[in-house]
Amino acid sequence: MSAPVIAFSGSHIDRADHIRNDPQGLAALKTWQARLLRLDGLDPALTAENMLEWGSLADAAPDSELVFLGLDGDRGCFAEVRTSYPSGSPHAGPASWHAMAVLEAGELATYGGARSLVSWHARHRFCAVCGSPTALAKGGWQRTCVSETCKAEHFPRVDPVTIMLVEHAGQILLGRQPRFPVGRYSALAGFVEPGETIEEAVAREVFEEAGVRVRDVTYIASQPWPFPSSLMLGCHAHADDPAITVDITELEDARWFSREDAIDALEAVAHGENGRAFGAPPPTAIAHLLLRWWVERG
Structure with missing residues (x-):
């Protein structure tokens, strides 16, 4: 695959795990030089130059929690978790799609990680074991129950999702959901359930x-997807029987497309258009990368 760029990967910030367990080291980073990522609810705040907007820790509300994102050189980078739940949907909205289109890859990855963490903290203020309040720990990479009889530890959640191209006789199986833009088809996808392998x-x-x-499932690539906090596991598989029975509670339609259809759709989406047979997913989606991989492997 030629020079793949996976959206939400490749942050320039050093996660600096060794500092998370060092309260004194964390405190020493909270100086006037520290940077605070500005968010509008869960959406990114962007500068006029379409870059992430950063402020100082003095901009945070006094009762906010500060999540340690990592180091930019010797400066600490933080995000703010307010006492009120962030406004907006946990899923991708117009502001997030705009950010995906204009942010440099490393900055988009920084935003994605911060969004996932802030959203998780906002949703886990209480212990799932006993219901007591939880407190931020390890710089924001853990929450701990404050109850002396519980003290359960909770960690940021990542939900694995398989997304797969299925191939039969030189064609691929794609589906569409009712919420998709008109004409768009994408790879099928679904959450990994407890007790399952990826395959x-x-x-x-x-x-x-x-x-x-399907048979012969192989792994291709993965993508963090912070809406709210998934890890997309891109796969490929083969089918021996092309007969389709669509579950209308999951999909509006599913059909097989040729390599020529996929090439045309990928060329069209680069110009913001649909191909003759279908509209391809945008370049920021791993489904787009999977289509490119399938086309280029010949």
Whole structure:
């Protein structure tokens, strides 16, 4: 695959794990030089030059919690978790899609990590074991129950999701959901369930959504997706029987497309248009990368 760029990967910030467990080291970073990532709820605040907007720790509300994102050189980088739940949807909205289109890759990755962390903290103020309040720990990479009889430790959640191209006789299986823009089709996807391998999740999801049995599942690439906090696991599989039975509770439609269809759709989406057969996912989605991988492997 030629020079793949995976959106939300490649942050320039050093995660500096060794500092998270060092209260004195963390405190020493909270100086006038420290940077605070500005957020509008969960959406990014951008400068006129379409870069992430940073302020100082003095801009944070007095009762906010500060999440340590990492180091930029010798400067600490933080995000603010306010006492009120952040406004806006946990899913991607217009501001996030705009950021995906204009932010440099490393900055987009920094925003994605911060968004996932802030959203997780906002949703986990109380212990899932006993219901007591939780307090930020390890610089924001843990929350700990404050109850002396519980003290349960909670860690930022990441939800694995399989997203897969299924191939049969030189064609690929794509589906569309009702919420998609007109004409768009994408790779099938679904959450990995407890007790499943990635391969089992791929096979189950494809059969549930399209009634197609698959084999020979292989892993291709992954993508962090901070809406609210998924890890997309890109895969490829083969099918022996092309018959489709669409689960209308999951998909509006599913069909097979040729390599020529995929090439045309990828060329069209670069100009903001749909191809003759379908509209491809945008370049920021791992489904786009999977399509490119399939086309380029010949």
